[in-house]
Amino acid sequence: MPTAVAGPEIERLIQLLARLPGLGPRSARRAALHLIKKRELLMAPLTAALETAMEKIQVCKTCGNIDTQNPCTVCTDAKRDRSIIVTVADVADLWALERAQAVNGRYHVLGGTLSPLDGVGPQDLAIDSLVSRAHDAVVTEVILALNATVDGQTTAHYITELLHDANVKVTRLAHGVPVGGELDYLDEGTLSAAIKQRTAF
Amino acid sequence: MPTAVAGPEIERLIQLLARLPGLGPRSARRAALHLIKKRELLMAPLTAALETAMEKIQVCKTCGNIDTQNPCTVCTDAKRDRSIIVTVADVADLWALERAQAVNGRYHVLGGTLSPLDGVGPQDLAIDSLVSRAHDAVVTEVILALNATVDGQTTAHYITELLHDANVKVTRLAHGVPVGGELDYLDEGTLSAAIKQRTAF
Numbered sequence: 020m021p022t023a024v025a026g027p028e029i030e031r032l033i034q035l036l037a038r039l040p041g042l043g044p045r046s047a048r049r050a051a052l053h054l055i056k057k058r059e060l061l062m063a064p065l066t067a068a069l070e071t072a073m074e075k076i077q078v079c080k081t082c083g084n085i086d087t088q089n090p091c092t093v094c095t096d097a098k099r100d101r102s103i104i105v106t107v108a109d110v111a112d113l114w115a116l117e118r119a120q121a122v123n124g125r126y127h128v129l130g131g132t133l134s135p136l137d138g139v140g141p142q143d144l145a146i147d148s149l150v151s152r153a154h155d156a157v158v159t160e161v162i163l164a165l166n167a168t169v170d171g172q173t174t175a176h177y178i179t180e181l182l183h184d185a186n187v188k189v190t191r192l193a194h195g196v197p198v199g200g201e202l203d204y205l206d207e208g209t210l211s212a213a214i215k216q217r218t219a220f
Numbered sequence: 221m222p223t224a225v226a227g228p229e230i231e232r233l234i235q236l237l238a239r240l241p242g243l244g245p246r247s248a249r250r251a252a253l254h255l256i257k258k259r260e261l262l263m264a265p266l267t268a269a270l271e272t273a274m275e276k277i278q279v280c281k282t283c284g285n286i287d288t289q290n291p292c293t294v295c296t297d298a299k300r301d302r303s304i305i306v307t308v309a310d311v312a313d314l315w316a317l318e319r320a321q322a323v324n325g326r327y328h329v330l331g332g333t334l335s336p337l338d339g340v341g342p343q344d345l346a347i348d349s350l351v352s353r354a355h356d357a358v359v360t361e362v363i364l365a366l367n368a369t370v371d372g373q374t375t376a377h378y379i380t381e382l383l384h385d386a387n388v389k390v391t392r393l394a395h396g397v398p399v400g401g402e403l404d405y406l407d408e409g410t411l412s413a414a415i416k417q418r419t420a421f
Contacts, residue, residue, distance in 0.1 A: 026288040026289070028272050028288050029286070031265075031269050032269040032272075032273050035262065036240075038262055039237075039254060039262075040251055041242065041247035042243065049241050049242060052315075053241050054270075055277055055286050058274070062274060064232075065233075066267065066274055068229070068236050069263060071229050072229060073259070075229055076229065085230070086227050088227070092227060111249070111253055
């Protein structure tokens with residue numbers, strides 16, 4: 020425990036900053052000092068942005084996205100293809116897909132993946148609401164955009180079972196060589212998948 | 221420029237977080253998401269801590285330290301040895317010395333080091349105020365705790381000249397092997413200095 024050098028207020032700020040992912044105790048101290056030095060240019064706007072976020076940000080009741088409106092911008096966007104529901108584990112994955120402009124459907128955020136070891140069961144995830152959304156007549160496809168990990172794939176299999184009697188096509192992301200990737204550095208699983216799912220040139 | 225996924229308020233928060241040292245655009249996005257998820261546990265207290273900091277934190281008019289009072293806790297601490305002024309380039313250095321409980325004197329923060337290449341001259345640093353503090357009869361020693369870099373040592377030499385007619389001893393930090401350091405990994409300059417300034421065992 021370092022000595023409080025500059026009063027409890029600054030120590031508290033440092034401790035809170037240290038709880039952000041990517042910042043340790045040392046970099047949190049640097050960040051706090053940076054904020055204090057750039058009082059008007061950075062600390063004031065950041066404080067205001069956090070106040071706004073505290074006040075306005077909410078979770079979309081339909082898809083689980085985070086936004087300042089409910090239902091969220093994506094769910095209310097008339098230009099979206101309402102027949103596709105892209106299922107993701109986390110809001111971060113939704114943001115990643117949106118940044119890539121990979122798909123023009125709507126989303127469904129599960130809030131994690133099934134993980135017996137961590138005690139995450141189906142009741143902890145937004146799976147029931149996904150199944151009920153999938154039964155909507157307008158929906159024809161559920162894309163399971165889940166991580167290619169054991170937990171991700173277990174979750175995908177579990178959901179596929181549940182969607183058996185919904186009238187939807189259930190698809191998952193392709194496995195293969197990442198764009199820009201070098202074969203030399205890829206694991207055997209990825210290479211086998213890339214060969215198996217090869218496409219005509 | 222990534223597409224705004226979740227409204228301008230969140231994008232603004234991400235952009236401001238990305239300006240903290242140690243956070244890039246990607247980790248800022250993760251930090252923002254983390255804050256939003258831990259709304260009550262982290263975002264609310266961080267917002268409050270920043271509001272308090274905005275309101276209370278000020279620069280000590282005597283030594284340049286950052287604190288919630290002016291003169292700062294260190295300057296007003298009756299247990300400090302008032303005969304010693306430890307001169308540092310930055311508040312971060314002051315904090316580091318305090319954490320190490322290395323010295324029980326008072327401080328003087330220069331606000332940087334002389335750097336002709338970056339256009340930092342004597343008038344940009346708190347050098348005049350240091351000289352005037354050093355002329356106080358109670359002060360007998362000025363420790364120059366500056367970085368062992370070219371800029372740091374140039375600044376140390378410059379200040380030593382200015383303090384020539386003040387009745388104080390001017391000292392600098394010892395050079396040598398860092399505690400826990402392995403000789404094998406040290407540069408020649410450090411090794412030479414460590415040999416030259418060797419002490420009796």
